[in-house]
Amino acid sequence: MKKLQKVSEFLFCALALLVALWLSFFVEPIQSKYGHLIIISLFAALSFIILANRAMGRAIPLDKTDTFLWAYILMVTSSVFFAQNRQIAINQYIRYAVPIPIIYYLFKNGFPLVKNKRRLMITICILASIMAFIAIIETIFRKNIIYENLYLRNYYGFYQNFFIKEHRAVSTQIVPQALGTCLIACIPAAYSLIYNEKKRYIKILAILCAILISIGVILTLTLIIFLAGAVTSILYFYYKKNRNTVFFIIIAFALMIACFTFLSKRQFPSWKIRVSGLTNILPYKHRINRIITTASILKDYPLTGAGIGNFRYVFDRYYIATKKIPYYWKVPDNMYLSILGETGLLGFFTFILFMARLLKMGFKFLKFGGNNENKEIALFLLTAICGMLLSMANYDALYWTVPFYLFWIYCGMLASLMKTKENV
Numbered sequence: 001m002k003k004l005q006k007v008s009e010f011l012f013c014a015l016a017l018l019v020a021l022w023l024s025f026f027v028e029p030i031q032s033k034y035g036h037l038i039i040i041s042l043f044a045a046l047s048f049i050i051l052a053n054r055a056m057g058r059a060i061p062l063d064k065t066d067t068f069l070w071a072y073i074l075m076v077t078s079s080v081f082f083a084q085n086r087q088i089a090i091n092q093y094i095r096y097a098v099p100i101p102i103i104y105y106l107f108k109n110g111f112p113l114v115k116n117k118r119r120l121m122i123t124i125c126i127l128a129s130i131m132a133f134i135a136i137i138e139t140i141f142r143k144n145i146i147y148e149n150l151y152l153r154n155y156y157g158f159y160q161n162f163f164i165k166e167h168r169a170v171s172t173q174i175v176p177q178a179l180g181t182c183l184i185a186c187i188p189a190a191y192s193l194i195y196n197e198k199k200r201y202i203k204i205l206a207i208l209c210a211i212l213i214s215i216g217v218i219l220t221l222t223l224i225i226f227l228a229g230a231v232t233s234i235l236y237f238y239y240k241k242n243r244n245t246v247f248f249i250i251i252a253f254a255l256m257i258a259c260f261t262f263l264s265k266r267q268f269p270s271w272k273i274r275v276s277g278l279t280n281i282l283p284y285k286h287r288i289n290r291i292i293t294t295a296s297i298l299k300d301y302p303l304t305g306a307g308i309g310n311f312r313y314v315f316d317r318y319y320i321a322t323k324k325i326p327y328y329w330k331v332p333d334n335m336y337l338s339i340l341g342e343t344g345l346l347g348f349f350t351f352i353l354f355m356a357r358l359l360k361m362g363f364k365f366l367k368f369g370g371n372n373e374n375k376e377i378a379l380f381l382l383t384a385i386c387g388m389l390l391s392m393a394n395y396d397a398l399y400w401t402v403p404f405y406l407f408w409i410y411c412g413m414l415a416s417l418m419k420t421k422e423n424v
Helices: 002-025 028-033 035-052 054-058 064-081 086-096 099-113 117-141 145-149 153-164 176-196 200-219 223-239 243-262 275-279 281-300 311-318 335-368 372-391 401-417
Strands: none
Touching: 002 035, 002 099, 002 117, 002 401, 028 035, 028 401, 035 099, 064 086, 064 099, 064 335, 086 099, 099 401, 117 176, 117 200, 117 372, 176 200, 176 223, 176 372, 176 401, 200 223, 223 243, 223 372, 281 311, 281 335, 311 335, 335 372, 335 401, 372 401
16 A cells, blocks of 8 residues: 555656646646546546545535535536536537546645655746746737747637737747736746755746746736736745735836836837726726626526536627627636526535635635644645636636646645644
8 A cells, every 4th residue: 555655646747747747838728628538637636635635525525615616516417417508518518627636636646746846836936937938028029939939829819919019028938918817826926945955956947037037027018917926926925924015016017007107108008007008998898798797697597507618608698789799709708707608506505605715714814823834835726716716707717727737736735734634
């Protein structure tokens, strides 16, 4: 049995590294194409880890932390049966709902097997820094070799029209919001190394990584991503009782918006994060219209929604404007509205209750739980999850591969720190 446990430890570490590389350097169309193969591999690894660590496996379905997670999955499942287009719902269910427990429980049960968690932090920092560096190069030369020369030529026109013109970087991701969410999820790892690493060269590396990742976040030129990044950093340094850094972040955020405002339109075409962009009525109309559309869907399907993946399918029926909307814009641009519109009030509240319980236990763990190393990891995960939750208000984040995986991986890792009696 001990040999099996050692094999499971090596298997999990190797698989975690491969998943990290896959999420960092393979773009959305490729990830979607081979998503089923990845999930099958993760399920096989989860099964082996449970077999090799039977006591751990027996505790999986009985953990009180996960009651609302299973309730949410149940609500998503029920939405399939009441969906307006059942085939769309089934396809989306396979891509979205099936992987959630596999990813969550793989990292919930595999993360405790990792003996050297410092290496995990370093790996996260390095991969995020490479993504940020690619974003910097992309911004300087105003081209992205991934989309121009490799396997996304059909997407390149869309990329040019929407992102190149506004100088918004996407790096290895397909949209700036996904890049920003990914970088926000990684930057607390750099903070943790800066605070806790004893080796000087690692600490210097962490500082450089934090700078690069911060620049990458800025280059997305997305206000909600800026805000989510600021909140993530403020939460981290607040719990570290570093008030000077918190004050610096707030001032830097305000100065950044001011600097973008004073740049000319030729230097900086994107108007969305200027002061004029903050007061422009068009983005608010767009958001309000999507809220009204979601409310109209809920009026007809209050409990189960229109069905997972069906928001686009029923969009024209409930959208109040007369202007024709392209297919790819028939989304609520908000993950919470997506959950409401597609899985109804039951799906929405079970998701919120799961997150509320997990975060509550996480912040409680910071005060009363485990050893200092585990508390530091919990702080990293909590602040990253809070940043991701905030970024979800700007787009349907969990329907994009990288934010989806990162979110449920982090939730699983955080839950792993609290599942033993001595840590609760």
